[in-house]
Amino acid sequence: MKNVIALLILISGSTSLAFNTVFVGDSHSYGKFGEEVDKYLRSVSTNVTSVASCGSSPSTWMAEGGKYKTTNCGYWRKDIKGQEKRVKSQAIDSFPNDVKLLHPDLTVIALGTNILASPTNIKSELKSIQAMVDTVKKSNSECIWIGPPSLGKDPFKKNLSQGIAEIKSVVEKGGCAYVDSAKLTQYPSGNADGIHYGPKDSSAWGQSVVKEIKELPQVARARTKDEAPMTEKMNKGASASDSSGAR
Numbered sequence: 001m002k003n004v005i006a007l008l009i010l011i012s013g014s015t016s017l018a019f020n021t022v023f024v025g026d027s028h029s030y031g032k033f034g035e036e037v038d039k040y041l042r043s044v045s046t047n048v049t050s051v052a053s054c055g056s057s058p059s060t061w062m063a064e065g066g067k068y069k070t071t072n073c074g075y076w077r078k079d080i081k082g083q084e085k086r087v088k089s090q091a092i093d094s095f096p097n098d099v100k101l102l103h104p105d106l107t108v109i110a111l112g113t114n115i116l117a118s119p120t121n122i123k124s125e126l127k128s129i130q131a132m133v134d135t136v137k138k139s140n141s142e143c144i145w146i147g148p149p150s151l152g153k154d155p156f157k158k159n160l161s162q163g164i165a166e167i168k169s170v171v172e173k174g175g176c177a178y179v180d181s182a183k184l185t186q187y188p189s190g191n192a193d194g195i196h197y198g199p200k201d202s203s204a205w206g207q208s209v210v211k212e213i214k215e216l217p218q219v220a221r222a223r224t225k226d227e228a229p230m231t232e233k234m235n236k237g238a239s240a241s242d243s244s245g246a247r
Contacts, residue, residue, distance in 0.1 A: 019225070020080075020103050021045035022141075024061060024095060025110035027054035028149070030074045032199045034110070036206025037146070037213075038078060041108065044219055047080040049102055053092045057114045058128035061095035062135075068092045095132060099139050106222035107136045108213075109176075110146035113195060116156040116163045126170055133174035140225070142218040143176035146209055152187035153194020177216045184208040 021041050025034055029052035038050045053060065054073035063069065068091055075090035099107065109132060115125040136143045147164050151157040160182060168178045185205050191198060197205060213219065 019046050019105050021048045021106040021108065021222070022098055022102055022104040023048065023050040023108040023110070024093075024098075025050075025052045025146075026056045026114055027052070027074060027196065028113065028202070029110050030054055030076045031197070032202035033197065033206040033209075034076070036203055036210060037108065037110065040210040040213065041106075042082075044223070045106060047102075048078075049080055049098065050076070050078045051093055051098070052076045053090070055114060056092060056111065058111055058125050058132050060092055061111075062128045062131045063092075063094075068094060096135050099135050099141070104136075104139060104141045105225040106144070106218060107139075107141045108144045108146065109136075112148040112163055112167050113151070113156065115167075116148065116151070116159040118155060119159060119162060122159060122163050122166050126166060129167060129170045130174065133171055133176055137175060142222040142225075143171070143174070144179060144213060144216060144218050145171040145176045146179045147181050149181040149185040149197070149205055150187040151195055152189075152191060156195060157187075177218050179209055179212045179216075181205065181209060184212065 021044075023029070023034075023038060023041055025037075028034065029037070029050070034050065034052050038048065041050070042048045053071045053075050055071055056069075060069055070089060070091045072089050074086075074088060075092075076084065076086050077093070078084045115122050133143065133145075145167065147167055148160065151160055164180060164182060168180070171178050185197075185201075185208070187194070188197065188201050196202075
């Protein structure tokens with residue numbers, strides 16, 4: 001019986017971490033921003049899988065009929081063991097398949113910049129945003145959506161406010177928390193493309209987002225998802241031992 005109690009205490013301590021976490025993003029997540037978010041997630045979750053694909057939008061990750069595009073500007077995947085793959089060209093992963101296989105307790109999505117090319121494009125992506133949220137919720141995962149940052153180039157800069165409003169509306173109605181990166185950033189002058197951040201600014205943005213995530217209830221809720229079933233299972237085992245006369 002003492003051994004069972006000790007094991008229960010050990011399990012209770014281990015479940016202060018979320019068991020599985022999935023983090024997906026675009027080229028921003030390929031850089032220092034993504035590294036900061038990934039580092040934090042690995043501090044609060046036992047198993048983290050992070051995936052970033054340059055140029056991707058929600059529709060890229062939710063391609064119908066398995067017609068997933070190939071990025072030619074950067075792909076990064078870091079698995080639960082911390083092993084990384086960084087290549088220039090790679091077929092994009094299926095978000096539904098990853099969610100199905102990895103069973104996340106917490107899902108973090110950092111997408112939105114690439115939908116800002118036009119108001120029409122923003123509208124066309126809403127169906128895919130909804131599909132991503134629905135996929136997360138069907139898996140009984142907590143959900144955090146990180147929106148696009150401040151930008152310095154039109155039409156992305158001009159369409160940023162509309163994009164934020166549209167994304168936020170869909171994800172919050174679906175039960176996800178929305179982190180507004182635009183309020184946490186100011187696009188640095190002198191950056192060439194008006195979209196991407198240099199390493200220092202990208203890292204600072206990631207740290208600011210992490211501070212916001214720490215204040216959200218989603219992480220705490222994700223930590224408890226496996227605790228009750230595991231404890232209940234062990235209690236049943238202890239009862240069986242007691243009834244058999246084992247001491």
